[in-house]
Amino acid sequence: MPTRNRAQFINSLSGFKSANLIATQDKQGHTNVAIFSSVVHLGASPALVAFIMRPDTGQRHTLDNILETQVYTINQISETFYKQAHQTSARYPIDDSEFDMTGLHCGYLDQVPYVKESSLKYVVKLKEILPITLNNTQMVIGEITDVLCEESAITEDGYIDIEALQTVSVSGLDSYHSSQRLSRLNYAKPNIPSHEIEPSK
Amino acid sequence: MPTRNRAQFINSLSGFKSANLIATQDKQGHTNVAIFSSVVHLGASPALVAFIMRPDTGQRHTLDNILETQVYTINQISETFYKQAHQTSARYPIDDSEFDMTGLHCGYLDQVPYVKESSLKYVVKLKEILPITLNNTQMVIGEITDVLCEESAITEDGYIDIEALQTVSVSGLDSYHSSQRLSRLNYAKPNIPSHEIEPSK
Numbered sequence: 001m002p003t004r005n006r007a008q009f010i011n012s013l014s015g016f017k018s019a020n021l022i023a024t025q026d027k028q029g030h031t032n033v034a035i036f037s038s039v040v041h042l043g044a045s046p047a048l049v050a051f052i053m054r055p056d057t058g059q060r061h062t063l064d065n066i067l068e069t070q071v072y073t074i075n076q077i078s079e080t081f082y083k084q085a086h087q088t089s090a091r092y093p094i095d096d097s098e099f100d101m102t103g104l105h106c107g108y109l110d111q112v113p114y115v116k117e118s119s120l121k122y123v124v125k126l127k128e129i130l131p132i133t134l135n136n137t138q139m140v141i142g143e144i145t146d147v148l149c150e151e152s153a154i155t156e157d158g159y160i161d162i163e164a165l166q167t168v169s170v171s172g173l174d175s176y177h178s179s180q181r182l183s184r185l186n187y188a189k190p191n192i193p194s195h196e197i198e199p200s201k
Numbered sequence: 202m203p204t205r206n207r208a209q210f211i212n213s214l215s216g217f218k219s220a221n222l223i224a225t226q227d228k229q230g231h232t233n234v235a236i237f238s239s240v241v242h243l244g245a246s247p248a249l250v251a252f253i254m255r256p257d258t259g260q261r262h263t264l265d266n267i268l269e270t271q272v273y274t275i276n277q278i279s280e281t282f283y284k285q286a287h288q289t290s291a292r293y294p295i296d297d298s299e300f301d302m303t304g305l306h307c308g309y310l311d312q313v314p315y316v317k318e319s320s321l322k323y324v325v326k327l328k329e330i331l332p333i334t335l336n337n338t339q340m341v342i343g344e345i346t347d348v349l350c351e352e353s354a355i356t357e358d359g360y361i362d363i364e365a366l367q368t369v370s371v372s373g374l375d376s377y378h379s380s381q382r383l384s385r386l387n388y389a390k391p392n393i394p395s396h397e398i399e400p401s402k
Binding site: 001002003004005006007008009010011012013014015016017018019020037038039040041042043044045046047048049052054074076077079082083084086087088089090091092096101120122127128130132134135137139141144147154157158159160162163167168169171172173174175176177178179180181182183184185186187188189190192193194195197 | 202203204205206207208209210211212213214215216217218219220221238239240241242243244245246247248249250253255275277278280283284285287288289290291292293297302321323328329331333335336338340342345348355358359360361363364368369370372373374375376377378379380381382383384385386387388389390391393394395396398
């Protein structure tokens, strides 16, 4: 298979992927924002989240900034700005902020840049970078310190209705999807078939 | 926040998650199948895929089997059997196969068990287990060796239309979603705004 076809194919295998923008800045305050489809939940206590850094992409600026400032934000991408989010993957020169280039707006929480358009975003403090020597990638692990979310999307049991926030998902390299809830299911127990539970809100 | 509410909340932050069943067996041929929402694409060449193992769950049998046999399958979950897939998260005794308990059907490719109900599944050979000491989890990394997929879902450019396969996604701990494609976008370049591309099929 040609390289790009192979990339499409293998990227499709893992299933639907999260769609997030990671916003960073260097010590001089030059901002950067880049799209990642590899953000993955690691654990709730402590609240850890990880993403995969590839060595061969324009996303390198993201890691340089994180190493400099030790802090970043992860911003869920929604239907209203997914094309601008995708555009951040273009290889802009280091002096160009993807905020300026794509028309996304930069806000700050405690001097950490975030994407104003995002309805659910959070500040992450770098904890560890694990090298994955098998393919020269790195897993960047951080701890979530502050969450900015529309209160109406948070249900009584803690679940955040990210579908109501119009959060999108990605498949392959370039396909974006909205979602439709099938149901929320009960906490599974032996001898009780899984069944739908009432939404809390 | 109570522990489970906190788990719901933090699990919602990473965005939509992939929904997969991992099928394994021990050396005696006792099968196991367990649901994972942490399967993540690592790279296309070599074709590497990873998932996160938590120490405190019934999923432990999955890792024991992988350590014994060095091989497993990852099976995308679709709308037609997501409730049975969810049910695999119940803590069954080690002697009970989740296949028998949930009514899912076990097939074999080169003696590796897979989920017959899944329209897209692949055989993975264990490559490395990376300990994540921050929260006592492990990243299990494997190489994809064989893919079983309905041919009609594979487009000319290598992209697999997993929406056509009715693959679902997960949010939080227990919410399952079908998808609706917004669009596929072009390979992003500076000075050319992201735009929709024709589907190849």
